[in-house]
Amino acid sequence: MITQIKLSNFKRFRDSTFNLHPSGLTFLAGGNNSGKSTLLQAIAVWEFCRLILENERGRNSLSTGYTGQGLGLSNDEFSPVAIASLKHLWTNLKTQFPRQDGYSLAVECHWISMAVPKKLRIALALTNDRLFVKAVDSNLTDDDILPTVAYLPPFAGISRRENKMSGAERRSLIGQGLAGGVIRNLLLDMYETNVATRADLKSGRSKIKTSDLRRLRLEDPWEILQTTLAKTFKTQLIVEPFNDLFHNYIRVNCVKGELEGAAFKRYQAFNARDLMAEGSGFLQWLSVYALALSPITSTLLLDEPDSHLHPSLQVQLIEKLEEIVQKSEKQVLIATHSTEILRAAEHTQILSFYGTSANYLSKDIQKVNLFIGLGSEYxxxxxxxxxxxxxxxxxxxxxxxxxxxxxxxxxxxxxxxxxxxxxxxxxxxxxxxxxxxxxxxxxxxxxxxxxxxxxxxxxxxxxxxxxxxxxxxxxxxxxxxxxxxxxxxxxxxxxxxxxxxxxxxxxxxxxxxxxxxxxxxxxxxxxxxxxxxxxxxxxxxxxxxxxxxxxxxxxxxxxxxxxxxxxxxxxxxxxxxxxxxxxxx
Incomplete structure (x- = not known):
């Protein structure tokens, strides 16, 4: 999990360092334009550059002593965050500095791998509207475990038809702020994994062993999601099987009912309806929670996940995220303006932004001063x-x-x-x-x-x-x-x-x-x-x-x-x- 981030010439942060709790929930709080979203975007850019370097140049392009050239990208290929132009990544839009090699923007992340502190600094350069990225400082070896990051901006963009997408296509939509455009893909992945797991557990048997079924319901992301939706919204999801040869888009429907023990009993008079028919609050809640359950993500970046939620649902969502991080030791960074969420949070979980820095609160009474400066209703x-x-x-x-x-x-x-x-x-x-x-x-x-x-x-x-x-x-x-x-x-x-x-x-x-x-x-x-x-x-x-x-x-x-x-x-x-x-x- 990420313990420290150093930014150089990234948007509003010319030269700033942020220390983070390596696990659990961290609430990023501050007024408008204080830098909360910028910090999340910086980590998302770091993750994108890390992935594309590793996929295009190999893992050794991130390791100590790599001397290869930077990797060039066009504007269309850059997808982690939505920006007017690549120049807007740089502080004051200034991309070139005298007596430098052009790699003037950098994001450096620190974490612990097998009890050893690790770091990876990725630098970016912009030349003739073409972006170049490369690792410029690292102490990684081939055996090190790297953080896996998922970034979710405020929910938007759900469509009537959602095709099955590659990872690059999903990142592109999320980076454009259209997280709703990939929600069915995410649910299909979870459902298909669950189906495969159930098939393995049932192999050679007439039914799954009771002990295996109990463990599956406690540990499998799809099972946890369905149980939580039933308890919170009296809703469950039905994902239609997808076949690339016959289907053009992913179908996910919602049904209403009650949870009776471990079984969900549908209301007889309620007809299944497409996911899109649900309210924005439900869809926001679903997208955040489903992404948090994903086993491939160790660090989750949530930008104002409360934006469409009633205060009671805000609190419930945070409670459910807390349950996930306690079991998995995930790291979740949440940028928020919600006084309901911040009032309920421990002060040690709140990273307060001011100027070009941010620090965790040391006293509970500091939350009051924070609320006044949130730039919201007060x-x-x-x-x-x-x-x-x-x-x-x-x-x-x-x-x-x-x-x-x-x-x-x-x-x-x-x-x-x-x-x-x-x-x-x-x-x-x-x-x-x-x-x-x-x-x-x-x-x-x-x-x-x-x-x-x-x-x-x-x-x-x-x-x-x-x-x-x-x-x-x-x-x-x-x-x-x-x-x-x-x-x-x-x-x-x-x-x-x-x-x-x-x-x-x-x-x-x-x-x-x-x-x-x-x-x-x-x-x-x-x-x-x-x-x-x-x-x-x-x-x-x-x-x-x-x-x-x-x-x-x-x-x-x-x-x-x-x-x-x-x-x-x-x-x-x-x-x-x-x-x-x-x-x-």
């Missing part, structure tokens, strides 16, 4: 925050919209100078976020507001809603927690729900009773009955199967807008007045 908030210096940290933007609706009902002007910052992290993470922002924005004042969830009621100050679990906080950071379990608990007032939905109060009360809840008359009081503090407001209002949202087709904010002044709970009034006072100070 970047547009920084400039307004520098001006207003007033900030409300909420779990979701919808929480702020509820507060604004309540403020309107209370005839309290909602501050225009308040920056809303959605952040799902806990109190400690919010403190680090505030301190990082305060270092850049002196005079910053923030209110942090989150649900109590399963925290003990005694951890919340009943008068100020302060988080009692935190001590020594900054006086400009107000850590508040709703005393009721969720913010939705403050919407559980039947008259308001009835007005918003057009239903009768009796109907609403019946729905509440279905959730084992009777709303007391002292609903607005801080010392409200304990049932209101403990109720699962989020489930009752919008997430449960018999929620107000599902039954009456109304959103939470409609209930807030239907509440009269005297129906808005005291906790809500207190926080809105606090926000108004801070923003007007």
């Amino acid at each position: 970047a547009p908030k920084l400039d307004p925050l520098r001006i207003s210096k007033r900030m409300l940290i909420v779990e979701n933007a919808s929480d702020a919209r509820l507060l604004e609706a309540w403020a309107q009902q209370l005839n309290i002007l909602w501050p225009k100078n308040l920056v809303i910052w959605p952040w799902t992290g806990g109190a400690t993470e919010r403190k680090h976020l505030f301190l990082q922002l305060q270092a850049e924005i002196p005079g910053l004042i923030a209110i942090s507001l989150r649900d109590r969830d399963d925290m003990a009621i005694g951890q919340v100050n009943p008068d100020t809603l302060d988080d009692r679990s935190q001590s020594g906080t900054n006086p400009n950071l107000h850590l508040k927690i709703w005393r009721r379990r969720h913010i939705e608990n403050y919407l559980l007032w039947p008259p308001a729900i009835a007005r918003a939905s057009g239903k009768s109060e009796a109907e609403v009360c019946t729905l509440m009773a279905a959730h084992a809840l009777i709303v007391p008359p002292d609903f607005v009081e801080r010392n409200v009955a304990e049932t209101m503090l403990l109720a699962a407001g989020k489930e009752i209002i919008q997430e449960g199967t018999r929620s107000v949202k599902n039954e009456y087709r109304i959103m939470p904010i409609a209930i807030a807008k239907a509440m009269h002044q005297n129906e808005i709970p005291e906790d809500v009034k207190y926080l809105i007045e606090l926000i108004s006072d801070i923003c007007n100070s």
Whole structure:
């Protein structure tokens, strides 16, 4: 596995060295144009040049002491990455330097082979739009094991018809960013290998031995893929046998069903449909996972594999990749902007890019600073925050919209100078976020507001809603927690729900009773009955199967807008007045 990469004049990196964990998951993180994808592309170029040198000139062309000439390639033959022209591989498009032999771009990889450090430096030259590559520094011997690298850019390019392709054709499509154009080839390879393995295990028998079948299901990539798809998507793949004499393209269909033990039971009413009919998220997930399972790949380069995935699928994909690397000791480098993925990752797995270098995080709190600089949803908030210096940290933007609706009902002007910052992290993470922002924005004042969830009621100050679990906080950071379990608990007032939905109060009360809840008359009081503090407001209002949202087709904010002044709970009034006072100070 690759332990170090040295780049010379490769795109943005004129002279940079990157140290890597030799196995496991590494998350490449940083803002736009920080160099994450560039590093992956550099390794992909190194792998392409290594393969083409070895295939065209033999293995000795990579070994110590080789004195042969460089190998020439045309623009059309260069396929590892998509670029406007070959000149764009070079820093600032400058390919020639005085008193040099023309091989001005170089990618050098280091790894361990049989407990011995190894290196291979490959240099590139460009002359009259023709690329020349050669190994210029190496300590390889004929017995050394080299890393095998697979590069997967963001998913795109799936087609209705996919011919069977050579390795060169596949690399060319992937390099062009059309990874979807080879997915059926990859699946066919895995399927045919599985068929051959099953035939060998069954040879001379009426069926495969139980012990062999158990081991096959645990170790064979196709078996693992099918089981994972069944558990995650309730889907399995059917690959039609391919014969070069009769078939023009590869057929892969999807079927739906349930996994019952080791057997997949198809839904009777579901007709098999072509792989292309599935959503982009499924196809992205499938292409990444299938490539990770490939036994011929030791280092996998994934460029924003989360780009088409829902946050829950992002987390599931990373969990499945973690299972693969634990069994195989593969090395997986993942360039990502996903705060969901990075928040769940160990800080020691995150390679943070800044300037022309990158280093693994040494402390968990450094993730907060990284999130701010990702150039994603937070970047547009920084400039307004520098001006207003007033900030409300909420779990979701919808929480702020509820507060604004309540403020309107209370005839309290909602501050225009308040920056809303959605952040799902806990109190400690919010403190680090505030301190990082305060270092850049002196005079910053923030209110942090989150649900109590399963925290003990005694951890919340009943008068100020302060988080009692935190001590020594900054006086400009107000850590508040709703005393009721969720913010939705403050919407559980039947008259308001009835007005918003057009239903009768009796109907609403019946729905509440279905959730084992009777709303007391002292609903607005801080010392409200304990049932209101403990109720699962989020489930009752919008997430449960018999929620107000599902039954009456109304959103939470409609209930807030239907509440009269005297129906808005005291906790809500207190926080809105606090926000108004801070923003007007």
